[in-house]
Every structure is written in structure tokens, then in C-alpha cells.
Amino acid sequence: MxxxxxxxxxxxxxxxxxxxxxxxxxxxxxxDVTGVHLALSANPQSFRTxxxxxxxxxxxxxxxxxxxxxxxxxxxxxxxxRFREDVVEDFVAEYEAGxxxxxxxxxxxxxKFAALLDKALALGFDAVCTGHYATVVLNEDGSxxxxxxxxxxxxxxxxxGVLDERQLAHAMFPLGDTLTTKDEIRAEAERRGLAVAKKxxxxxxxxxxxxxxxxxxxxxxxxxxGDIVDESGxxxxxxEGAFGFTIGQRKGLRIGHPAADGKPxxxxxxxxxxxxxxxxxxxxxxxxxxxxxxxxxxxxxxxGPGTYTAQLRAHGxxxxxxxxxxDGTLNVTFAEPVRGVAPGQAIVLYDGTRVVGSATIATTxxxxxxx
Amino acid sequence: xxxxxxxxxxxxxxxxxxxxxxxxxxxxxASSLHAAGRRARRxxxxxxxxxxxxxxxxxxxxxxxxxxTEADNLAVKGLYxxxxxxxxxxxxxxxxxxxxxAVLDAVHWLAEHEGATVEYLPVDAQGRxxxxxxxAAIERDPDDxxxxxxxxxxxxxxxxxPVSELAAVAREFEVPLHADAVQAFGQLDVDFAAxxxxxxxxxxxxxxxxxxxxxxxLGREYTPVPVLHGGGQERHVRSGTLDVPAIAAFAVAGRxxxxxxxxxxxxxxxxxxxxxxxxxxxxxxxxxxxxPDPAGRLPANAHxxxxxxxxDSLLLLLDAQGIECSTGSACTAGVAQPSHxxxxxxTDPDLARGTLRFSLGHTSTAADVDAVAGAIGPAVERARxxxxx
Numbered sequence: 001m002x003x004x005x006x007x008x009x010x011x012x013x014x015x016x017x018x019x020x021x022x023x024x025x026x027x028x029x030x031x032d033v034t035g036v037h038l039a040l041s042a043n044p045q046s047f048r049t050x051x052x053x054x055x056x057x058x059x060x061x062x063x064x065x066x067x068x069x070x071x072x073x074x075x076x077x078x079x080x081x082r083f084r085e086d087v088v089e090d091f092v093a094e095y096e097a098g099x100x101x102x103x104x105x106x107x108x109x110x111x112k113f114a115a116l117l118d119k120a121l122a123l124g125f126d127a128v129c130t131g132h133y134a135t136v137v138l139n140e141d142g143s144x145x146x147x148x149x150x151x152x153x154x155x156x157x158x159x160x161g162v163l164d165e166r167q168l169a170h171a172m173f174p175l176g177d178t179l180t181t182k183d184e185i186r187a188e189a190e191r192r193g194l195a196v197a198k199k200x201x202x203x204x205x206x207x208x209x210x211x212x213x214x215x216x217x218x219x220x221x222x223x224x225x226g227d228i229v230d231e232s233g234x235x236x237x238x239x240e241g242a243f244g245f246t247i248g249q250r251k252g253l254r255i256g257h258p259a260a261d262g263k264p265x266x267x268x269x270x271x272x273x274x275x276x277x278x279x280x281x282x283x284x285x286x287x288x289x290x291x292x293x294x295x296x297x298x299x300x301x302x303x304g305p306g307t308y309t310a311q312l313r314a315h316g317x318x319x320x321x322x323x324x325x326x327d328g329t330l331n332v333t334f335a336e337p338v339r340g341v342a343p344g345q346a347i348v349l350y351d352g353t354r355v356v357g358s359a360t361i362a363t364t365x366x367x368x369x370x371x
Numbered sequence: 372x373x374x375x376x377x378x379x380x381x382x383x384x385x386x387x388x389x390x391x392x393x394x395x396x397x398x399x400x401a402s403s404l405h406a407a408g409r410r411a412r413r414x415x416x417x418x419x420x421x422x423x424x425x426x427x428x429x430x431x432x433x434x435x436x437x438x439x440t441e442a443d444n445l446a447v448k449g450l451y452x453x454x455x456x457x458x459x460x461x462x463x464x465x466x467x468x469x470x471x472x473a474v475l476d477a478v479h480w481l482a483e484h485e486g487a488t489v490e491y492l493p494v495d496a497q498g499r500x501x502x503x504x505x506x507a508a509i510e511r512d513p514d515d516x517x518x519x520x521x522x523x524x525x526x527x528x529x530x531x532x533p534v535s536e537l538a539a540v541a542r543e544f545e546v547p548l549h550a551d552a553v554q555a556f557g558q559l560d561v562d563f564a565a566x567x568x569x570x571x572x573x574x575x576x577x578x579x580x581x582x583x584x585x586x587x588x589l590g591r592e593y594t595p596v597p598v599l600h601g602g603g604q605e606r607h608v609r610s611g612t613l614d615v616p617a618i619a620a621f622a623v624a625g626r627x628x629x630x631x632x633x634x635x636x637x638x639x640x641x642x643x644x645x646x647x648x649x650x651x652x653x654x655x656x657x658x659x660x661x662x663p664d665p666a667g668r669l670p671a672n673a674h675x676x677x678x679x680x681x682x683d684s685l686l687l688l689l690d691a692q693g694i695e696c697s698t699g700s701a702c703t704a705g706v707a708q709p710s711h712x713x714x715x716x717x718t719d720p721d722l723a724r725g726t727l728r729f730s731l732g733h734t735s736t737a738a739d740v741d742a743v744a745g746a747i748g749p750a751v752e753r754a755r756x757x758x759x760x
């Protein structure tokens with residue numbers, strides 16, 4: 001804990017082991033902690049019979065049970081409407097436009113550290129605490145920096161790269177300085193008497209309970225048969241909706257016959273306008289530069305070009321880049337070409353372990369063509 | 372700590388605790404024929420007589436259940452099935468829209484699964500069903516009504532229904548009227564015989580008795596189809612081994628509730644009036660729910676709507692100050708829903724999210740009222756800043 005004085009802390013508790021241990025650590029550090037579970041799925045029925053998915057109710061109960069064991073008050077807040085507008089609809093619209101969004105970033109930006117934080121501050125809380133693995137460093141001048149977690153293997157600073165300095169000032173990540181394995185976090189939960197110690201990790205998108213993103217999108221956007229073409233524009237297959245694809249995707253293309261060179265083909269481009277998916281060899285995925293929009297900075301925006309490391313996916317590696325902000329667009333050039341870069345994804349820039357900022361990828365430049 | 376949620380549950384009376392603990396160590400199934408069984412049966416039957424006396428009923432009209440919810444379900448479902456069995460035309464259920472969920476959801480279930488046609492009786496702005504409304508609803512076709520159910524007093528806003536007048540209307544058409552009197556017992560003069568009701572629900576833990584015990588007061592001419600089948604206890608209407616310790620304690624609490632009702636209503640009503648005054652002084656635009664006339668509402672109930680606030684936020688802020696109350700409305704997976712009671716009275720849905728119910732009880736003191744008086748103003752101010760996120 002970086003703060004010396006006890007704070008009134010609102011701990012967001014998902015019902016999972018990380019957020020439970022985070023809340024317990026915040027309470028143990030002497031803070032006045034209140035737990036809150038966010039109800040994020042819609043509830044259209046007026047009668048109270050199976051209105052929500054059972055998983056959500058179970059998660060809510062697990063969170064409440066953990067709060068009871070920690071000995072803190074617990075509430076459920078209904079942010080379903082905000083979540084639907086800001087995260088789910090955005091997710092669908094992005095896929096519809098042929099992009100690949102990361103809903104966890106959106107949720108942190110718009111829900112946990114916006115709607116939830118604003119309400120918490122208004123109610124007299126000082127900070128929102130989550131189970132993210134990331135570190136907040138308090139500088140001598142009072143400013144704050146967001147850094148990667150001490151344990152790089154668990155680092156989640158990527159999905160927090162959207163937080164600005166004000167949001168960061170009210171964020172608390174008690175797990176960030178943990179140099180332990182997930183098993184040890186579970187052991188800590190066990191030691192604290194938290195029943196969620198043995199609960200499996202959640203990996204999927206929380207609002208797609210069965211993990212079937214394609215099915216979810218098909219349900220929302222309807223099926224629309226279109227062509228799969230190669231780089232020359234020749235039709236080599238068909239699909240049931242361009243929105244169901246991600247750039248760099250190899251599996252699930254269902255192209256009947258092999259390519260002339262016998263090598264696997266990957267999704268190179270998704271064109272929602274004419275509902276066409278373009279595929280080609282892996283080399284054609286090489287991206288040398290990109291333009292990203294809607295930049296958000298953890299502190300002051302950098303002036304002039306700079307050299308950074310960049311992360312492009314939640315569990316992706318680091319890559320060397322130079323970046324410059326020109327008229328609101330972040331122009332990024334890679335030191336070495338990278339693959340699997342899709343518009344809609346976030347690029348997070350780091351200076352060492354420090355998060356500099358993030359932006360949403362809008363355009364990519366390939367070795368041969370600009371897509 | 373200021374505990375102002377007695378309508379949710381109220382502390383057990385020491386006399387009831389004593390009666391219960393005395394029975395917990397005694398062996399005997401009240402259905403057994405041997406000495407131990409006879410002793411248990413005697414205890415249960417004496418308790419039945421006590422409770423009947425406290426409620427203006429005959430002992431045979433007391434059917435013990437495992438609580439108010441079960442008694443409501445037995446009345447609504449059991450009477451529906453029995454009346455429909457006797458005449459298949461009887462599928463119409465008349466219910467007030469401000470019922471507790473134990474009635475409302477049972478009625479809804481009958482519509483979903485048993486072919487019932489549910490008709491919700493309109494209520495006025497105070498949440499009251501008028502006898503002429505019931506009359507008009509029955510008169511549309513008196514032959515197809517299975518039953519009517521209207522609570523004695525509302526658990527959220529405290530409005531008292533004109534039960535005797537409603538029962539008189541129902542009797543005219545030979546329609547059985549059930550009333551959930553869980554909140555009324557101990558606060559109002561609840562006399563089953565005088566009311567003219569066919570069936571009436573009461574609960575132990577709302578009057579200083581134990582949890583998990585309740586009763587359906589049931590006129591002798593009614594034989595609802597059982598919800599629970601088994602050993603045929605309780606007039607073959609409610610099977611299950613009698614919970615003698617709970618029944619004994621329930622009867623003691625019931626007797627004391629009836630004996631002390633006048634004093635309770637006067638003293639607690641006085642505290643309640645002070646609380647209402649204090650809240651209005653601190654928050655002039657707070658809206659008192661239900662009937663502003665003390666004669667028309669439960670003496671221990673104070674219900675408010677605070678425009679621009681979310682009830683949840685107020686709960687959190689008051690809880691942090693050691694004040695324990697309720698939004699009054701049911702929740703879904705922990706999420707407070709706009710109260711169906713307020714919606715039925717024509718309240719705007721956004722307004723209906725900003726409610727608090729303070730319910731007093733036999734342990735309430737002037738200090739509890741003072742705590743609310745001191746905390747409510749700043750809490751409302753803060754909750755308004757947080758808005759309706």
C-alpha cells in the first residue's frame with residue numbers, strides 16, 4: 001500500500017479469488033473497506049425467477065461470502081445499463097465494423113474507473129480497489145505512475161492502460177506487488193478462510209458466459225453469407241458473417257482446398273462494407289507501422305517522437321517502437337515487423353515498466369500494402 | 372447501533388426464548404401416542420389455544436406452518452386448487468398489486484402453471500384497495516372467482532387495508548378472502564373472527580417469536596389442497612412433524628404482542644411520529660409513503676422517498692453510521708428494484724428507486740430516532756451527489 005493514512009476504499013469484488021484477496025489485503029492494511037459487486041447483466045423480467053444467469057448470481061454470492069469473511073459491508077450495484085451501453089454495444093459495433101475490440105479495457109475505462117469510481121467518490125470513498133496485477137507508484141511531487149506488476153507473468157497493466165492520472169489517483173491494486181504464483185494467491189485466500197480459494201479462473205468475456213463469441217455476434221448481428229477471397233480477389237470460400245473473424249485468425253476458415261503453395265492461410269483483412277474476408281500467407285500479416293486514435297495518457301502526453309516498448313494484446317509480448325502524436329493520432333513504427341495486429345485493439349506504450357499511455361489501433365501498414 | 376428494520380425481523384422476546392429453550396430439551400413427537408408424545412401434543416395444543424385466543428380465532432382454525440411464506444402459499448395455491456376442483460370455472464384470482472412477494476409470486480405461479488387468470492385490484496395513491504373496487508371485480512363474473520387476497524397492512528409503506536369491509540364484500544359472493552397479516556399482528560387489533568376473513572397469515576419472527584414458524588388461520592369450512600403431502604398433521608392441510616419448541620415460543624410471543632398492542636402502538640407510534648418530523652425537518656422534500664394519517668398506517672412504519680437519491684446509496688451511508696434500515700423493496704440477485712408497491716401507487720419509477728423504510732419495534736428508543744435525525748440530512752445530500760448512476 002502506497003498510502004500512509006487509512007482511506008475509505010470501495011473494493012470491486014467479482015466473486016473471484018483475486019478481487020477477494022485484494023479486498024482482504026486492503027482491509028488488513030487498515031483501510032476502511034466496503035465491498036461491492038457489480039451486477040452487469042441485464043434483467044428484463046419483473047418477477048424474481050431466474051432473471052439473471054445463474055453464474056452471475058453465484059458470483060455475487062461468492063463475493064458476498066468473501067466480504068462476510070473479511071468482515072466488511074457488502075453491496076450489489078446495478079450498473080447493467082451503463083455496461084450494456086458502454087461495453088457490450090461498443091463490442092458489437094466494433095466487430096460489426098470489422099475491428100477487434102477488447103471489452104476489458106472498455107470496462108476499466110468506462111465502468112470500474114468511471115461510473116463506479118464517480119459514484120464511490122460522490123459517496124465519500126477515496127479509492128476503488130480491484131484485484132488487478134499492476135502497481136501504482138506515488139512520486140514525491142504527488143503525481144502517480146502506473147507500472148507493470150512486480151511479477152511480469154501476471155501483469156495486467158495492459159488492460160489498465162486506459163486510465164488517466166485522475167483515475168489512477170483513486171485506484172488501488174493490492175496485488176500489484178505480489179511476487180508469488182497464482183497458487184500462492186490461492187493459498188493466501190485459503191489461509192484467510194475465503195471459500196473462493198479453489199474457484200477456477202475466469203478467462204472468457206464475462207458477458208458471453210458460454211465463451212462462444214462467434215455465436216454471440218451471430219445472434220446479435222445476424223448471419224450474412226459472404227465471400228472469402230485470396231490476395232488477388234479470387235473467391236476461395238464463403239463465410240456466414242465477416243464480423244466473426246479476427247485479423248491473424250487461422251482456424252475456422254473452412255476453405256475446402258489448400259493454397260497453391262500448400263501453406264496455411266490467415267485472415268488478412270475484414271471488409272464489412274462488402275462483407276468480404278481476405279486471406280493470405282502468414283508473411284502478409286507483417287505490420288511495420290500503425291496509426292492509433294483516441295489516445296489516453298497516464299500523466300502528461302509526450303511531446304515529440306519517442307522510443308517505447310509496446311504491448312498489443314492482453315497476454316502479448318513487448319516490442320520496440322517509435323511513436324509520435326500528430327494531430328491526435330498516434331503514429332507508431334515498429335523496429336521489427338509484427339504480426340496479428342488488428343484495428344480495434346489497444347496499443348499500450350511503456351517506458352521500462354511504466355505505462356505511458358494507450359490508443360486504439362485504427363490503421364495498419366503492412367510491408368507491401370497499407371490496409 | 373440504531374436497529375430500525377423490525378419489519379424485516381424483530382428481536383425475540385426473552386419470554387419467548389425461555390419458552391423455546393424449555394422445550395428444546397424435551398423429547399416427543401406430538402403425533403406419538405406414548406407419554407412423551409402426549410406431553411409434546413399437550414404443549415402444542417395449549418400453544419394453539421393461546422395463539423387462537425390472541426387472534427380471535429378458534430383453536431381448530433390455527434394451522435401451523437414453517438413461516439409466513441408457507442402460509443401465504445398454502446392459502447393462495449391451496450384455496451385456488453380446492454375452489455377450482457369444486458367448480459372448474461373458478462380460475463380467476465383477485466389480488467392487490469402491493470402484496471408481499473410470498474403472495475404475489477404464488478399468484479403469478481398459478482397464472483404460469485395452473486391456468487389462473489390473475490386480476491390485480493387497483494389501489495389508490497396510498498396503496499389501498501377500496502371495497503367497491505373488489506365488488507366491481509367480483510361482480511364482473513362472480514362464478515369464476517377462485518379467491519381474493521389482500522394484505523391486512525402493507526410491509527413497505529404501512530398502509531392499512533379496510534379488511535373487514537373487503538371481507539364483507541367477498542362473503543356476499545361467497546368468495547374466500549385471504550389476508551397476509553404478518554405486519555399487522557402486534558401493531559393492529561387483529562381479530563380473525565371479527566374480520567370475516569376466510570384465511571389469514573401470521574408469522575413468528577415479526578412479533579418477537581422465533582424464525583421458521585408461522586400459521587395460517589383458516590375458517591373451518593375451508594379445506595385447501597395441501598402444498599406439502601405427508602403425515603396428515605394440521606387438519607390434513609399441512610403435513611410435517613410439529614415444531615413444538617417454536618410453536619410454544621410463537622404462542623408466548625403472540626400472547627404478549629396482543630396484550631401489549633395498545634401500549635406498543637401508542638409508544639412506538641409516538642417515536643415514529645418524531646422520526647417522521649425529524650426527517651422532514653432535515654430533508655424538507657422527503658415524501659412520506661403511504662397514508663399521512665396515523666390512523667391509516669402501521670404505528671411502527673415510516674417510509675420515505677428521497678427525490679434524486681438511490682435507496683442503495685442511502686443504505687450504505689446510513690449503515691456506515693450504524694443505522695440499520697431497508698429500502699423496503701425486494702431485490703433481485705442483490706440488486707434493488709424499484710418497489711412494486713410504489714409503482715402500483717402510481718409513483719414515477721425513478722422516484723421509486725430512492726426509498727427508505729424505517730420500521731420500529733419493541734426495542735426502539737428515542738436515541739434511535741435521534742441517530743436518524745442527525746444522519747439523514749448529510750446522507751441524502753451525499754446520495755444526491757452520487758445521483759442515479
